[in-house]
Amino acid sequence: MMGLPNTAVGLLKALRRGQLGLQEAIDAQVVGFSRAGRRWQCVTRTLPIQTPPPGNLPLTGVGMAHKDIFDLPGWQPGLGRGLGAATDQIDQARVLDRLQGAGALNLGALAMAEDACSAVGQTRNLPTPLNPRDPSLAVGGSSSGSGVAVAGGLAYASLGTDTAGSVRIPAMTCGVIGLKTTHDLVSRQGVAPLSSSLDSVGVLARSCDDIALMLKVLVEAKTLREVAGTPRIGFWLPQAEVDASVFGLVGSVLEAYGTRSVEATLHEARANALLQVIMAYETGQTHARRIADGQACPSVRAMGTLGLSLPPAWYEEAIAWRPKLLRAFLDDVMDGIDVLMVPLQVQTLPRADEVYSGGANFSVARLLAIHRFCGWVNYLGIPALAVPIGRDAHGQSVSVQLLGRPRDELTLLQVGRQLERDIHGDHGVASSVFEEDWT
Amino acid sequence: MGGSETSKAGTTSFDGECYWQTQGKRQIKTAGVSLNQTEVQKTVKSLQRLSVTLARLGLGAQSARVVDTRVLALAQQDFATLLSSDQR
Numbered sequence: 001m002m003g004l005p006n007t008a009v010g011l012l013k014a015l016r017r018g019q020l021g022l023q024e025a026i027d028a029q030v031v032g033f034s035r036a037g038r039r040w041q042c043v044t045r046t047l048p049i050q051t052p053p054p055g056n057l058p059l060t061g062v063g064m065a066h067k068d069i070f071d072l073p074g075w076q077p078g079l080g081r082g083l084g085a086a087t088d089q090i091d092q093a094r095v096l097d098r099l100q101g102a103g104a105l106n107l108g109a110l111a112m113a114e115d116a117c118s119a120v121g122q123t124r125n126l127p128t129p130l131n132p133r134d135p136s137l138a139v140g141g142s143s144s145g146s147g148v149a150v151a152g153g154l155a156y157a158s159l160g161t162d163t164a165g166s167v168r169i170p171a172m173t174c175g176v177i178g179l180k181t182t183h184d185l186v187s188r189q190g191v192a193p194l195s196s197s198l199d200s201v202g203v204l205a206r207s208c209d210d211i212a213l214m215l216k217v218l219v220e221a222k223t224l225r226e227v228a229g230t231p232r233i234g235f236w237l238p239q240a241e242v243d244a245s246v247f248g249l250v251g252s253v254l255e256a257y258g259t260r261s262v263e264a265t266l267h268e269a270r271a272n273a274l275l276q277v278i279m280a281y282e283t284g285q286t287h288a289r290r291i292a293d294g295q296a297c298p299s300v301r302a303m304g305t306l307g308l309s310l311p312p313a314w315y316e317e318a319i320a321w322r323p324k325l326l327r328a329f330l331d332d333v334m335d336g337i338d339v340l341m342v343p344l345q346v347q348t349l350p351r352a353d354e355v356y357s358g359g360a361n362f363s364v365a366r367l368l369a370i371h372r373f374c375g376w377v378n379y380l381g382i383p384a385l386a387v388p389i390g391r392d393a394h395g396q397s398v399s400v401q402l403l404g405r406p407r408d409e410l411t412l413l414q415v416g417r418q419l420e421r422d423i424h425g426d427h428g429v430a431s432s433v434f435e436e437d438w439t
Numbered sequence: 440m441g442g443s444e445t446s447k448a449g450t451t452s453f454d455g456e457c458y459w460q461t462q463g464k465r466q467i468k469t470a471g472v473s474l475n476q477t478e479v480q481k482t483v484k485s486l487q488r489l490s491v492t493l494a495r496l497g498l499g500a501q502s503a504r505v506v507d508t509r510v511l512a513l514a515q516q517d518f519a520t521l522l523s524s525d526q527r
Contacts, residue, residue, distance in 0.1 A: 269496055270496050270498060273489070273493055273498060274493075277489065277493075302478075302481065305478065305482050306482050306485045306486065309482055310486070310489075317498070321498065
């Protein structure tokens, strides 16, 4: 996609001004997707672009590609197990319908951790995607191909799913922006479940404006809360949990943008514990037969076995606690603030050999650190935005997350946009291929 | 080695690791599922850890007692029973 603007907003502007022709833009994106896909090993299926979309739609000509977890017409997704297969089922996932109806191009399906059940993108049966920022770095999961595709310039944006961090973790490891939406805000029809009480569709992109553009296509505008005035920003900085390698940067950004320090330790601990109950139980239910047949991947087998052995009463209690703990969080922590900034990353980004199974320097602690502050957000069901805020002493990207009230995605994106502009400039987070200034 | 006896009696002092040590190395094979000793130990430990965490956070008063029942089911019953609808 060399020669194209870095953001979807920039592309649409160039198309409207006549600086680019629609067919020219489509052709460049198709070629770029194919080339970069081979380089970064993140494409599981390339889709043909047939009729160019009409020129007056919100996303006309914007190339996207999505985690291989969404149903396609006549094609069953591969789910990281393999390449997928033809099927009599003809519907595509509702979210893909909406994007197609808005003129977006679906360039292909992207690699993912098997059954969306891992914090890293390592796979058993397919090539493991490479991190365009530095191929020695791990690619986070489970929407691994989405993070790689956006960072590597294969697509302007990508849909992923997030059950306990699976949009935010790949966004973090690949240095791009990732939105986990409010639970049940975005349709999951045609999306393979892992833990349906926790799964949320999300968007990865190189700018907050691009994500806002996609979000307004994915959901009815009236379902989102409007931004009300200047957002009030608080922050929670659990110092003991954040390693010195990133603490300076994380702490300085949280304190620079947040006007009030809040305490959320007990809320996080409770929500995280109950998330484990729900995720394990529902993973066991979703994949009971594959576990029994010996076909489940190691992550699903381990989590699902735990889930199948959990007392059902624990699960029922964990579900029952949810609205009460959300209310307590909103009343105690979010009182008087609209956006809560919290750590996403607690250590410098891991190398592949530190967190991939069988790696020479494998470390459980490094693996656990990848998703340390992710899961509690899914239990509460609130939206979260991962934003890269700079580089640590090792030269690696560092990200934080912004949390909001249910359906307050637009407020998160407004604050995220300010961070993005202050830190990365006016053209979004750089990819590995977009270089031209189209202002 | 008393852990084995107390756990079979279903008391709350069950020690999964000790139980499996006393049983020696073997693989649990059932009609549909095969769990090796390591998997059983990991599952038991995860259950116990989760039980303790939930209790510490005030989220599961009966969890320590309940976990024993499930651990024993894992250890002594056909795993297919755990998958069956009457257990759900």
